[in-house]
Amino acid sequence: MTAVSLDVSTQLAELEGGKRANQSDALFETLTAAIMSGRIGPGEKLNEPGLADAFGVSRAPVREALRRLQEKGLVTHVAHQGVRVISPSLEDFLSLLDVREALEGMASRLAATAMTEPELEELAIIVDQHGAELQRDPDGPYIQNDFDNDFHVRIARGCRNPVLTGLLCEQFYPRLKLCRSRHGRMKGRGLAAWKEHRRILAALTERDGDVAELLMRRHVRSARQALLTSTVSGVRNDEPRAR
Numbered sequence: 001m002t003a004v005s006l007d008v009s010t011q012l013a014e015l016e017g018g019k020r021a022n023q024s025d026a027l028f029e030t031l032t033a034a035i036m037s038g039r040i041g042p043g044e045k046l047n048e049p050g051l052a053d054a055f056g057v058s059r060a061p062v063r064e065a066l067r068r069l070q071e072k073g074l075v076t077h078v079a080h081q082g083v084r085v086i087s088p089s090l091e092d093f094l095s096l097l098d099v100r101e102a103l104e105g106m107a108s109r110l111a112a113t114a115m116t117e118p119e120l121e122e123l124a125i126i127v128d129q130h131g132a133e134l135q136r137d138p139d140g141p142y143i144q145n146d147f148d149n150d151f152h153v154r155i156a157r158g159c160r161n162p163v164l165t166g167l168l169c170e171q172f173y174p175r176l177k178l179c180r181s182r183h184g185r186m187k188g189r190g191l192a193a194w195k196e197h198r199r200i201l202a203a204l205t206e207r208d209g210d211v212a213e214l215l216m217r218r219h220v221r222s223a224r225q226a227l228l229t230s231t232v233s234g235v236r237n238d239e240p241r242a243r
Helices: 003-016 023-037 048-055 059-071 090-114 117-136 151-158 162-182 189-205 209-233
Strands: 075-078 082-085
Touching (some): 023 059, 048 059, 059 075, 090 151, 090 162, 117 151, 117 189, 151 189
16 A cells, blocks of 8 residues: 555545544545545556555445546546556547537536626636736746636536536546646746636626637637647646646
């Protein structure tokens, strides 16, 4: 059992200390957090018996947690190798961005009429906060580590379509984050992305679904082009990529 797995085991013990009754839920959430943070890296094997021993539980809750991770698209079962964290290729990333353009464009169109005034006001505050951070470092990345205050998550939730929200928040964004952490990042993309967010926010505030969808699609295409440019030119940095 690796040091990473033992570290995860400590977190699980804390969760089981009265905070969560369901072992499978605790395992799933702990392993998800470890994968998303990179403490369990792409391609790393998740051994069912080993996890059960490290966490002090039976294999049943481990098996259930691994099944849910596979449904979420964070792990895959490889024949004769067991379960491993996905190791997305550049082509996987580009394919996700193609789908992202359509899904987030639709979410923006719906959110333009579905989001409440308080939700739009909160979104404006978030965008202003992000802008203030970027003004201090115009060439820096646009970091959105707080999932609940992520610009795109707010719009996905605000579209009021539970199917679309579930696809984006529960399945799509976790896989996208893994791809982003693994592949090219382009210096200076953060400020451009923030300006694009401002324009999308303006369209949402004006309740113009057509323009909101158009701007969101352009925004995602710009991110895709930045990825391709960074890959071809080799101009990268080591910070999280802009959303």
